[in-house]
Amino acid sequence: MVSAESNTPVQPDSLQSHSYRITVDDGRESFYALSIEDASSEEAWLMSDTVVALDNMR
Template sequence: MTRTDADTADYPVSLSSRAYRITVDDGRETFDALEIRDERRPEAYLMSDTVRSLDAMR
């Protein structure tokens, strides 16, 4: 993981997200995944197989 000290207050960050349903073991098991990506920096993304809605976190 790389940390950057760039101040993002000077420019807006454009994020996109995509949801996936991933099936493994010849269809015997499935799980959901969420990807969040900074459109301007292809190397800046997060993918997680732990998906919770914001309402569930309150």
């Protein structure tokens, strides 16, 4: 098992976020995604799909 400890110092000023609307199936389906990235490291990022409203989760 690999340790979850970070080998990169925490630098809060270097975090960036981007939002995306991803379209698939020739435009018939689309969803939103959010990316949070550490600008100082190509290996430190998180991407998650999102919903527009909580009602869409039900």
